[in-house]
Amino acid sequence: xxxxxxxxxxxxxxxxxxxxxxxxxxxxxxxxxxxxxxxxxxxxxxxxxxxxxxxxxxxxxxxxxxxxxxxxxxxxxxxxxxxxxxxxxxxxxxxxxxxxxxxxxxxxxxxxxxxxxxxxxxxxxxxxxxxxxxxxxxxxxxxxxxxxxxxxxxxxxxxxxxxxxxxxxxxxxxxxxxxxxxxxxxxxxxxxxxxxxxxxxxxxxxxxxxxxxxxxxxxxxxxxxxxxxxxxxxxxxxxxxxxxxxxxxxxxxxx
Numbered sequence: 001x002x003x004x005x006x007x008x009x010x011x012x013x014x015x016x017x018x019x020x021x022x023x024x025x026x027x028x029x030x031x032x033x034x035x036x037x038x039x040x041x042x043x044x045x046x047x048x049x050x051x052x053x054x055x056x057x058x059x060x061x062x063x064x065x066x067x068x069x070x071x072x073x074x075x076x077x078x079x080x081x082x083x084x085x086x087x088x089x090x091x092x093x094x095x096x097x098x099x100x101x102x103x104x105x106x107x108x109x110x111x112x113x114x115x116x117x118x119x120x121x122x123x124x125x126x127x128x129x130x131x132x133x134x135x136x137x138x139x140x141x142x143x144x145x146x147x148x149x150x151x152x153x154x155x156x157x158x159x160x161x162x163x164x165x166x167x168x169x170x171x172x173x174x175x176x177x178x179x180x181x182x183x184x185x186x187x188x189x190x191x192x193x194x195x196x197x198x199x200x201x202x203x204x205x206x207x208x209x210x211x212x213x214x215x216x217x218x219x220x221x222x223x224x225x226x227x228x229x230x231x232x233x234x235x236x237x238x239x240x241x242x243x244x245x246x247x248x249x250x251x252x253x254x255x
C-alpha cells in the first residue's frame with residue numbers, strides 16, 4: 001500500500017496525462033495502467049472553463065486522485081500561485097511542486113523548489129516536490145515536511161532511464177516518506193529497476209503517451225512496477241564472483 005499524507009493507494013504507478021494522440025487513447029491508457037493518481041499541468045488546462053475540452057470529461061473521477069502540478073513555474077512565487085489555483089478548483093489538496101530552473105535541460109531549481117515546498121507545507125497542502133537526484137536536497141525537503149520526494153531518473157521526457165542508481169538508492173535509504181521516481185523513465189525495465197532499488201512508486205508520462213502503442217505500454221508499465229516491487233520485497237540473491245551450482249553435488253553417484 002502506497003501512503004501519501006492521508007491518502008492510501010493500491011497502485012504504485014502515477015500517470016501523467018499529457019501528449020497523448022487523442023482523448024480516447026488517453027482514457028484507455030489510464031484504465032489499463034491501473035493508476036489511481038493522475039497528474040497534469042494546471043497551466044495547460046482550462047480548469048475554470050467548462051466549454052473547453054479536457055481529459056477530465058472522459059474519466060470517472062471517483063476512481064482517481066488528481067495530482068495537479070506547477071509545471072511552467074520558474075519561481076517559488078509562481079509555483080505557490082499555481083497551487084492556489086488548483087486548490088481553488090476543488091480538484092485535490094495534493095500538489096506536485098515543479099519549478100524548472102533551466103529550459104534546456106528542464107532540471108529543477110533546487111532553491112526555488114525548496115522555498116515553494118516549504119511555503120505550501122505551511123499552507124496545509126500535501127506536497128510532492130519534483131527534484132534532482134541530489135541526496136542532501138531530498139533530505140532537506142523531507143525535513144521541512146514534504147509528504148513524498150520525487151527525484152528524477154534522468155531529464156524530463158528523455159527516456160534515458162536511471163542514470164544515477166547510486167544516488168537514488170541513497171535517497172531511498174534515508175527517506176522516511178515515500179520516494180517516487182519521476183522523469184526520464186523510457187521502458188518497463190527502467191520502471192522495474194526503480195522499484196527494485198526500493199522506490200515506493202514511479203511517475204511517468206512520455207514513456208506511455210509517446211509510445212507507438214500507448215495502451216499496451218501503459219499495461220507493460222503496470223506489470224513492470226508490480227514485478228519490480230515484488231522482486232524488491234522478495235530480496236535478491238547476493239552477487240558472487242564465481243559460479244555456484246544450482247543443484248547440490250552431495251550424494252551424486254559418479255562413474
